[in-house]
Amino acid sequence: MTNFQSVTSARLIRHMLLWVGVWLFFRYVNFGLYISDSELVINTLTAVTFGQTIGLFYLFGYWVYPRYLYRFRFLWFSLFVLLAYYFIYLSSYLTTYFLQQTSPDKDPALLSQVEKSWALIQPAGIVGCFTSVSVAFWNLNNFFYVTLLLGGKLVKDLFMSRTRTLLIERDAVDLERTNLALERDNLMLELNLLKSQVNPHFLFNALNGIYARVVDVNEPAAELVLRLAELMRYNLYEANVPQIDLADEIAYIENYISLEKIRHASLVDVIFSADGDFTGHPIAPLLLIAFVENAFKHSLGAGPNSAYVLVDTQLEDDTFYFTVQNSLPQQPQQPTAKKSGGIGLVNVQKRLALLYPERYTLDVRQTATSYTAVLQLQLGSTK
Template identity: 30%
Template sequence: MFVKFCLQHKRLLLHLIFWGICLTILTFMFAVGLPGYFLAFKLVLMLFPIHVAYYYTVSTVIIPKFLYRRHFIALALSFILACAFFTCCYRLIEILFADPYLFKQLKPLNPGFKWKKIEGTISEQFFNGQYMIHALEQSNSIIWGGLLIKFVGMWYDRKQMALNSELNFLKAQIHPHFLFNTLNNLYALTLNNSPASPKVVLDLSQILRYMLYECNTDYVPLKKDVEVIKNYIALEQLRYGDKLDLNLKIKGEITGQQIAPLLMIPLIENAFKHGASEMIEEAWINIVLEVEPNAIKLKVSNSKPLEKHQGHRSHFGKIGLANVRKRLELIYPETHHFTVHDEEDLFAVILHIESISNVSASSKVKNTPIHSSFTKLTVENKGL
């Protein structure tokens, strides 16, 4: 119940924690030279409403009204007026309440005690330059720390929004790229009146459903991403048949881990598009996925036509691989290794992510054991 309340009122709790810290810091500051912390605490409480009102006036009125609208001259003038107003309010509370109360508490401890600060009329005390500057310093002691935290939070939120926008753009690029290639495969099958065409449509619809409805999150279960890869391989196997030597090897348990969606399939798609599709015979593709509790390693290698090697555009220049590299830099900036090997007769990419998310044990689903030996992929009526 308490956790639920905290989640529902997270913003309120953060503000309360911030003001609690400020109250504690001010109490320790005021306690220097005073007989006790409780006296300092009561003095701080008298002046504390000025800090609260000053901060929320600037953060909820002045900044949204002028800074967000880029009215910088009005913003500067508003800051100056607010600073002057709350400094005067702070000084008045000192004169009328805080200083007389403090003098009343200190007088019994030293009957001969005299305090120059409270001498003179209210107007004479108010216009005393020394104490007005002191009030200016004290009234601004909290607000600028609070605004610094606010601006850091705003910067972080903007950075996250920009990051999410870029990731969504990169993710959106995968859909038309993948769809274009798969529709080409379907077109080739329909030209030959292949009976496999309905299965291609069904498998394609399942993949698109996953892309449209299940990939709108930062991370997806690794198991689901692997299933999409298998469906994609099945579609490609229908196209090439026995002309392609296609091998898949998966080591480890794929239930329980989470990964950024659609990171691996462009690497496999690239092997088909720029490897098998450009070779007349003896084409091969090897796919190895090694899964550990907190890491994965994917290696995709394929044959390439020898006669096109010289002057042939690098695989890495293709949209899919460039997209993967950019997404890796954004999602796994310090925990991934992505290498490309462009040899005379083969092309290989190796993706190693050292830190992947884990789901809770209660959300794990039993998974059929996967054989760790290389097997020739065959297509049945219900999939691979």
């Protein structure tokens, strides 16, 4: 059972207990003790008074109060009060008219309550509650019980409203504190970003200069410098947008893999494959690199003959499949004192959930010898 269902059930039980108590009070106290009449008369008066009370309680408590009283529309609220007052009188008048015909004839000194009431209201007629003071007070006695219950409902609503106001004020204070903390963190992030951009820009320009000097001397070294420069250019200038072409993201992955091949040529066997036309399909930048970084990081140590990294990219219509698998070392690697500066797989999953809700699946499997991540992503097309 949900929390909403449990609250609703408890509320229903409370209302049922309330109305059972009201019925018993009307039947055995209000009418049962003070009216010396037949069971038919007592039961009828109980039913009519109970119907008046429960009907007006829900009408006022859940419609008139919220729509008029709590919105300070007092003129309309007063009109509804007068209508309710007259409704009670008219229904009581008609009930008394029919019941007085069933009351047994008695000595005038021992007239039943019904006959006494009829003797009071009959001369005043169906609008007597507005023309006769004595009839008005008689009707107020019938109006008293629903007024009492509605007064309790009003007090409860005011208390709950005040409680909600306090909770809203508390939440507003908490939200303001959170916003201030976020603003502070954003300022720190911007400051750190500005600090970190000094060296990358310098290194990017330096790499271009180095490439120009070594391209005629050592072509493999020049190729390495060029790919490193491409990586830095992508990070600095192209990845600062909400979306980038998938073909550019795949090219970035290829450049990164090429550098890792050179770094770990004798340690890791690297397999990369790409199938499909990736042009014209936008994707969030730097979304895939964390999987590849993680693969190279954890494949090292598996042994020179067994370490491998496999990266497979496929595009079928608008569905992109990205599979990364790497070997795992036979003995767990010792944790390093310095954490990796990558975006992290946890943050990638958060980005996926935020940017592609219900448009992706991520299946991660780990065995004793391998780790596999399979991403299936629904992309749009600009073609």
